[in-house]
Amino acid sequence: MLTRVTTTTMMHAASRNLQTAAAELSRLQIQGSTLNKITRPSDDPAATADALKVRAAQTANTQFTRNAADGNEWLTTVDSSLETVSGLLRKAADLTLQGANDGSMSPAAKEAIAKELETIRDSLLSAANTEYLGRSVFAGNSDAGHAFAADYSYTGGAGTVERRIDDTTTVRVDADGAAVFGTGSDSVFAEIDSIVSDLRAGVNVGAHVNVLNSRSDTVSAQLAVTGARQATIIDAQKTLLSTKVDLETQRTGIEDVDIADIVLQLKTQETVYQAALSVTSRTLQPTLMDFLR
Numbered sequence: 001m002l003t004r005v006t007t008t009t010m011m012h013a014a015s016r017n018l019q020t021a022a023a024e025l026s027r028l029q030i031q032g033s034t035l036n037k038i039t040r041p042s043d044d045p046a047a048t049a050d051a052l053k054v055r056a057a058q059t060a061n062t063q064f065t066r067n068a069a070d071g072n073e074w075l076t077t078v079d080s081s082l083e084t085v086s087g088l089l090r091k092a093a094d095l096t097l098q099g100a101n102d103g104s105m106s107p108a109a110k111e112a113i114a115k116e117l118e119t120i121r122d123s124l125l126s127a128a129n130t131e132y133l134g135r136s137v138f139a140g141n142s143d144a145g146h147a148f149a150a151d152y153s154y155t156g157g158a159g160t161v162e163r164r165i166d167d168t169t170t171v172r173v174d175a176d177g178a179a180v181f182g183t184g185s186d187s188v189f190a191e192i193d194s195i196v197s198d199l200r201a202g203v204n205v206g207a208h209v210n211v212l213n214s215r216s217d218t219v220s221a222q223l224a225v226t227g228a229r230q231a232t233i234i235d236a237q238k239t240l241l242s243t244k245v246d247l248e249t250q251r252t253g254i255e256d257v258d259i260a261d262i263v264l265q266l267k268t269q270e271t272v273y274q275a276a277l278s279v280t281s282r283t284l285q286p287t288l289m290d291f292l293r
Contacts, residue, residue, distance in 0.1 A: 031109045038255055054251045061247060064165055065240045068233050074173035075230040078137045080128040082166035082175070082226065088127070088218045092120045092192060095213040099199050100206035107202075121192040128181050128189075135161075136293050138177030147177040152190055154183040163237040171229050180222050181215075188215045202254075 099105060099113045129135050129146040139147035139156030147156045154177060161174040181188050185245040195208045 003269055016086055051251065051254045054247055054254060058244070058251065059168075061240055061243055065237070067163040067242070068165045068237045068240060071165065071171055071173040072230065072233050072237070074132055074137060074163075075162065075226055075233065077130060077132040078173070078175045079223065079226050079230065082180070082219055082223045084127050085124060085180070086216060086223065088120050089123050089188070089212055089216045089219060092117060092195075093209055093216065095120075096195050096205050096208050097214060099195070100204055100209065110199045114196045117192050117196050117199075119205065121189050121196075123194070124181070128177055135175050136177070136205055138180065140174060140176070141155045148181065148183075148187075148189070152184050152187045154178045163233075165233060165240075169232075169236070171236075173229065173233075175222055175226065180250045181220060188212075191215070 017122045020168050028029070038044055038048055038051065083262060095113050095117055099110055105113075125148060128138055128148050131145065135143060136145060136156065141159035141161055142155065142157035147154060148153055156177050160172050162170045162172050164170045182190075184190065191208065191211055197203075198205045212279050
């Protein structure tokens with residue numbers, strides 16, 4: 001059975017094919033200029049969904065990376081302060097041990113030790129109020145700006161400062177100032193005041209050495225805890241960096257075009273389009289029937 005093909009049918013088919021070739025050429029030109037496979041969701045709905053998931057993961061990874069960096073800075077500040085405190089406590093213990101030697105220490109020598117201990121006390125109080133970005137690293141979740149008042153009372157909050165470094169892990173990045181330094185009359189600051197008073201009153205200060213050593217042990221324990229937390233964050237930073245690279249590779253594979261491939265496709269499609277133009281020009285040529293009309 002023969003199918004009747006009219007001039008109009010040929011013209012419509014040629015026009016349709018020309019439009020299809022032009023649309024494909026336009027799509028490839030856009031991809032070539034933007035280097036994006038997906039210019040609109042309808043181009044590839046499945047790939048669009050995958051791209052959205054990867055981008056969401058990248059956003060989360062970026063936030064976790066910022067959290068880890070901030071947490072690392074907090075812990076670095078805490079560690080530095082605790083190292084300073086540890087050195088000051090050792091020096092205070094050595095001075096107290098010297099002052100306990102009543103037989104060879106003159107009142108003037110004891111007074112010199114007392115003044116040096118007062119300087120150490122002030123340095124300890126300053127270290128206890130160490131800040132990072134305007135917040136005390138020993139004051140919990142308080143934003144008061146300091147952990148200890150002039151009377152040695154603890155002004156920190158009851159909560160802790162934590163940073164989330166992945167979907168399931170948070171790390172505490174502050175230190176409990178009340179546990180490290182004590183509070184009020186039970187604080188290390190008040191203990192040094194007591195040593196100074198005893199030195200000036202002629203009371204033997206030997207018993208205070210054990211108290212200072214105990215405080216030093218507390219600081220050493222907190223240093224170990226801080227170091228472990230910082231190690232966790234540093235490991236997380238390495239993992240986050242590796243994950244960042246992997247996610248970018250995934251995103252590139254989904255969204256970005258291969259330059260060599262797109263150039264080849266463009267050349268091919270240009271040839272197809274030129275062929276379609278040539279065929280269409282021949283198909284749409286005037287016929288005798290056009291003149292007879």
